[in-house]
Amino acid sequence: MVDRRRTARRRVCLGGRLRVAAFLPDLDCTVRDVSLDGARIRVPADATLPDCIELFIPCRGETRRAFIAWRAGESVGLGFAETGAATQPAAIARWLAASEAEVARLRAALLDGNGTPPGRVH
Numbered sequence: 001m002v003d004r005r006r007t008a009r010r011r012v013c014l015g016g017r018l019r020v021a022a023f024l025p026d027l028d029c030t031v032r033d034v035s036l037d038g039a040r041i042r043v044p045a046d047a048t049l050p051d052c053i054e055l056f057i058p059c060r061g062e063t064r065r066a067f068i069a070w071r072a073g074e075s076v077g078l079g080f081a082e083t084g085a086a087t088q089p090a091a092i093a094r095w096l097a098a099s100e101a102e103v104a105r106l107r108a109a110l111l112d113g114n115g116t117p118p119g120r121v122h
Contacts, residue, residue, distance in 0.1 A: 009035040016041060019054040019063075029076075031057060038069060038079040045074050052081075 011033045017026040018041075027049075030042040039055065049068055055078060056063045066078040 007036040009033045009040075014057055014059060017056045017058070018043070018049070019056060020050055026056070029055075031055070032075075036080075038066070038077060039064075041076050041078060042074045043076055049076065053078075 012031055014031040014034075016029045016031045018029050019026055027043060027047060032040045032042055034040075041055070043049070049071075052065070052067050054063055055066050065081040067081060068076060069079040070077040
């Protein structure tokens with residue numbers, strides 16, 4: 001078998017959670033090995049996964065955006081969407097700034113409404 005990994009993998013046995021959608025509960029998984037580019041996890045064989053997920057590893061405080069690269073029964077290969085962890089300060093600062101800008105835009109749109117002051121009925 002040819003190993004096509006660009007970076008070395010480390011065998012681990014860590015508890016993890018998959019965030020598949022905002023309206024669905026997290027799915028528990030076991031992280032079996034990890035590299036800079038991806039990971040191999042174990043989930044129940046009947047678990048339905050979308051193409052893109054977030055892998056959260058609580059003991060490391062790390063969240064990675066990932067895509068499903070392959071699947072064989074309970075084993076699932078993940079590729080990480082970016083090589084930097086989402087826990088890096090620069091990534092958090094960018095996300096926070098974007099979120100604050102979005103909140104300000106939505107607040108302005110709500111207050112603008114249809115031009116009538118609050119409390120007035122037209």
